[in-house]
Amino acid sequence: MKSHRDQDDSWNKYWEHGFLTSCRNAFVGNYEGAIKARWVSFFGALASGDRVLDICTGNGAIAMIANEVSRDKGLDLEIHGIDSAAIRPHDTVTRNRDLLEGISFHPCTAAEDTGFEGACFQAVAGQYALEYTDLEGCAAELARISAPAARLQFIVHHDKSVVMETSREEIRNAALLFKETGFFDRAAAIIAIVGSASTPEARRSLGSDPEAERAREHLNRAAEAVSRAAEASPHPQLLQMALQNVAEAYRRCGSQGMDAGMTLLAECRQRISANVERLEDLMAAGRGEPDVAHMVAVFADHGFRADPPALIHHERGPLMGWMLTARRR
Numbered sequence: 001m002k003s004h005r006d007q008d009d010s011w012n013k014y015w016e017h018g019f020l021t022s023c024r025n026a027f028v029g030n031y032e033g034a035i036k037a038r039w040v041s042f043f044g045a046l047a048s049g050d051r052v053l054d055i056c057t058g059n060g061a062i063a064m065i066a067n068e069v070s071r072d073k074g075l076d077l078e079i080h081g082i083d084s085a086a087i088r089p090h091d092t093v094t095r096n097r098d099l100l101e102g103i104s105f106h107p108c109t110a111a112e113d114t115g116f117e118g119a120c121f122q123a124v125a126g127q128y129a130l131e132y133t134d135l136e137g138c139a140a141e142l143a144r145i146s147a148p149a150a151r152l153q154f155i156v157h158h159d160k161s162v163v164m165e166t167s168r169e170e171i172r173n174a175a176l177l178f179k180e181t182g183f184f185d186r187a188a189a190i191i192a193i194v195g196s197a198s199t200p201e202a203r204r205s206l207g208s209d210p211e212a213e214r215a216r217e218h219l220n221r222a223a224e225a226v227s228r229a230a231e232a233s234p235h236p237q238l239l240q241m242a243l244q245n246v247a248e249a250y251r252r253c254g255s256q257g258m259d260a261g262m263t264l265l266a267e268c269r270q271r272i273s274a275n276v277e278r279l280e281d282l283m284a285a286g287r288g289e290p291d292v293a294h295m296v297a298v299f300a301d302h303g304f305r306a307d308p309p310a311l312i313h314h315e316r317g318p319l320m321g322w323m324l325t326a327r328r329r
């Protein structure tokens, strides 16, 4: 089982790339359509000067929607975002940066122990958030920091959602790279052979060297399998990235030497491994009907009046998750 530190580390790496949402391939920038609409109406119902907390904020996607609504409606909301990962949205996010202005981010801050004073938030938000936390601990902490009549809204991963399908496909693609084709090992083998041929004569003689020939053949076969899978996959980004990086590592080996090629290869492997860890974390967060009923019951136990869970679909149809709303008594 993965430790919290491993999970945080895979999210740290993800957010460092500056992605705005946790659904890297589904939204170009921030959440849009049906999901955004839910958040716009949630924040739009708040009163002027209200304090808002976005838990498991990542790079602040939902906090930014809160900021946009606050500006559009002149609400002057005070917005905070917390995450257990070492987030740095003000440094890493490049899109719509003006919407980050005024938001206070609190990295390395768990939703179960936020450090905020009691009863200080009029609204708590969380997109793909609650299901990552220790539910009891988080509900108790939110009860402590929520003001009377505070509103809560969470969008929660559904175990049959399109997000889960995409993640499953990407994990399958990573297995093809690492296990089935051994693509990176094949690439490392040929880079080692080419890289250790230090003179033009040695490099020329590789053309007739049986070991080099075999290694090339293995890599070509692996690359063909990866290309075929990329063509057939609805989410080929990971495979395409691997193909591009291996080609570039080979080029660098020729122009800058073996170490440069091997370094790029190692970085690419590492990036994909971290991505797989993150996606496994995400898959484990999928919730079915009994799970969300339990969430509602836990919040009720902690002094919230929760509405029955509702389903959220993408405006083009696919299931995106559950929506839970509650109010502090």
Ligand SMILES: C[S@@+](CC[C@H](N)C(=O)[O-])C[C@H]1O[C@@H](n2cnc3c(N)ncnc32)[C@H](O)[C@@H]1O
Residues within 6 Å of the ligand: 008, 011, 020, 021, 022, 023, 055, 056, 057, 058, 059, 060, 061, 062, 082, 083, 084, 085, 109, 110, 111, 112, 126, 127, 128, 129, 132, 133, 134, 282
């Ligand atoms: C799926 S991402 C969602 C991020 C963001 N809300 C979004 O929709 O783009 C889940 C986030 O929860 C964070 N996280 C996991 N467990 C947490 C906890 N106990 N307290 C605070 N953040 C946590 C992870 O670091 C990760 O950034």
